Structure formats: C-alpha cells, structure tokens
Amino acid sequence: MNSTSAEPMLTTDLSLPKVHQGKVRDLYALPGDRLLLVATDRVSAFDVVMPNGIPRKGEVLTRLSAYWYARTSEVVPNAFVAILDAANAAEFGVTDPRYFGRSMVMRRAEVLPVECVVRGYITGSGWKDYLATGAVSGNVIPPGLKMCDRLMDPLFTPSSKAEPPAHDAPMTYEQVEALIGEAAANAVKLRSLALYRYGAHVCAERGILVADTKYEFGMLDGEPVLIDEVMTPDSSRFWPADQYEPGHDQPSFDKQPLRDWLEATGWSKSPPAPVLPPEVVASTSARYLEAYRRITGDDLPPPAA
Known part of the structure; x- marks a missing residue:
C-alpha cells in the first residue's frame, strides 16, 4: 500500500x-x-x-x-x-x-442545481426521513425496514444544491421537473440510476456495497452530462460487504474514523x-487508499511531487 x-x-x-x-x-x-x-x-x-x-x-x-x-x-x-x-x-x-x-x-458545462442522490440502502438522512414520514424525497417506502436495510430497488432521491452554511434539502421528482424541466429531469434520473446500478455491480464484485452516492450534471451541447466527482469515498457510502449487518450503522471506507473522533x-x-x-489522519488516508485499491484493483500511482 x-x-x-x-x-x-x-x-x-x-x-x-x-x-x-x-x-x-x-x-x-x-x-x-x-x-x-x-x-x-x-x-x-x-x-x-x-x-x-x-x-x-x-x-x-x-x-x-x-x-x-x-x-x-x-x-x-x-x-x-x-x-x-x-x-x-x-x-x-x-x-x-x-x-x-x-x-x-x-x-x-452549465451546472444543474440538483444533487442527484441514488440510494440502494436506507441510511443517513434517508433513514431519518423514513422514520419521520415513511418516505424519502417523495418515494414511499414499505414499513418495517431496519437501519441500513437494502431497498428492493435503488431510489432516486434528489436534493437541492446549497452553499454553506445552508444545507441541501430533499426534493421530490416533481420539484426537480419544475426546476430544470421535464426532459432534463427524466435524463438525470435515468442516468443516475444507470450509473448507480453499474457502479454497485462493479463494487459488489470487489467486496464493497454502495449504500448511496451522489452525482452532479451540467448542460453541455443541449443535454445533461456527468460532471464533478463520480462514486468516490467523498460522494458515496462504501461498506465492506463481509461486515454488512443491518440494524445499525456500518463500517465504511470513508471519513468514519474522523467523524468518530470528532463525536x-x-x-x-x-x-x-x-x-x-x-x-x-493516517487511518482516514488508509481508508481512501484501500477504497481505490479495492475498486480499481491497483495501488494509487506514486505522487508526481
């Protein structure tokens, strides 16, 4: 490593x-x-x-x-x-x-003002919304799920793009349509779900569950295209599949050691x-490097400087 x-x-x-x-x-x-x-x-x-x-x-x-x-x-x-x-x-x-x-x-590209979140498991803010309302971003979810349970199908659960100190807020699909138009809304939804399904399949073969992830799109040549980071430990929750156990928070390949220490x-x-x-710092860096190695099959190339 x-x-x-x-x-x-x-x-x-x-x-x-x-x-x-x-x-x-x-x-x-x-x-x-x-x-x-x-x-x-x-x-x-x-x-x-x-x-x-x-x-x-x-x-x-x-x-x-x-x-x-x-x-x-x-x-x-x-x-x-x-x-x-x-x-x-x-x-x-x-x-x-x-x-x-x-x-x-x-x-x-002209950035679209929507955070395109896809959830394959019920966790984080989605879990809180589910407990409070039985739904996430307008998607009604069956009762009786435990924290971190797998959803029957991945859900498109968009949120607004807010600049700090404001926080992103959940949006319904209808709100996304009203904000960016029906054609763009349909495209970013279908493309987000396709990206998630592919990424989750690749990661599963490498022992990682993609609990949820966030994509961003911008308009280029008249259509929404993928921009910014894609399925990284910053934009996603990556869980080790061999330790998965619904009913509580999961270990993950991200900032968990940092959050735990701060708490x-x-x-x-x-x-x-x-x-x-x-x-x-060392344990957090090691998790990022391990996520890269697991997903790509290679160590991170040495730094240029």
Whole structure:
C-alpha cells in the first residue's frame, strides 16, 4: 500500500482565474471551454472544513472519478477531458507537478442545481426521513425496514444544491421537473440510476456495497452530462460487504474514523474545528487508499511531487 506520509495540499495558488472554491475542490478557468478541477486534500465533516488535510485524498478522488468516467462514457455522456499529468501539462498550461494526478480537465458545462442522490440502502438522512414520514424525497417506502436495510430497488432521491452554511434539502421528482424541466429531469434520473446500478455491480464484485452516492450534471451541447466527482469515498457510502449487518450503522471506507473522533471530543460541530491527531489522519488516508485499491484493483500511482 502506498505511503500516507505525503504532505497534504490544503490550498491552491495557480495563476489562472479562480471560478469557485468548494470545501474540497478549487475550480479554475482554462483557455477556451475548459476548466481545471483541482481536488485538494482538504477534508470536511459536519459541513466544516478541518484545519489539517488527509494525505493523497485528492488524488484518490480524481483518479477514481476518471476510472468511472472511462467505464461509463458510452452509456452516460460526461464533461471529462483528462487527468492533468506530465504528458499534457504544457498543452493545458499548468506545469507544477503538485497538481498532477489530482486535477481533472473538464469541458465547461452549465451546472444543474440538483444533487442527484441514488440510494440502494436506507441510511443517513434517508433513514431519518423514513422514520419521520415513511418516505424519502417523495418515494414511499414499505414499513418495517431496519437501519441500513437494502431497498428492493435503488431510489432516486434528489436534493437541492446549497452553499454553506445552508444545507441541501430533499426534493421530490416533481420539484426537480419544475426546476430544470421535464426532459432534463427524466435524463438525470435515468442516468443516475444507470450509473448507480453499474457502479454497485462493479463494487459488489470487489467486496464493497454502495449504500448511496451522489452525482452532479451540467448542460453541455443541449443535454445533461456527468460532471464533478463520480462514486468516490467523498460522494458515496462504501461498506465492506463481509461486515454488512443491518440494524445499525456500518463500517465504511470513508471519513468514519474522523467523524468518530470528532463525536468523541464533544466538539460543537461549529467552526473552528479541532486539529486532527496523526493517528486519525493516517487511518482516514488508509481508508481512501484501500477504497481505490479495492475498486480499481491497483495501488494509487506514486505522487508526481
């Protein structure tokens, strides 16, 4: 397994126009209709960015997204162009090797204001909504399910896209239609479900259950195309299949050690967040690297810098 000792990237300093800065990604404009999506090693929990990062996390997010883009592009169109690396750095005008392997060149799309969540299991906010109303995003679910039970069929449970400190809110399919139009709503629903079914099948063969995941789409050449990250430990709940046991929370290949530590500290979940101890950083980094290895069958390539 790759070393987790690489210095994490928390900020970016490219001499390009910065279009947006999210909790994890920084978005820069490239010439023409291209964008550079840089996945830093920042990590957030409870909607707060932590003061220290998780080594190699950004590379996992970028390379795993590219893995899925390559395997789904014939079925679901996307805006992906390339991972920035030494071979194409001059073409795109970014030659700092710190950005290689963690940055995606994308075609510019008009982002649709919907988080396209697909759930295969009832957990997280979906479980809370089910307990309160018997439904998730307008999908009525049979009574009697236990926490983390598998759903009979994957559900499209969209939510609004909110900028912090606001939180995403569940949407019904009818609300999505009203927001982006019937044709786009139907396309993102069908494409999200197709992506989930394929991804869940691939992961199941590798001993991972995809409890739920989130996709984002943008309009490009008149149709909704897949953008941003795809089926990563940040956008998905990955559970080890050999430890699956409904009725309680599951172990997962994501930020679980970090969340558990924060809960135990009694932190108020408001900024500023406490500094993460080295053992929490190391265990979280190891989970991201293991998710990448399990899904792709390969170790993460060594960092360029």
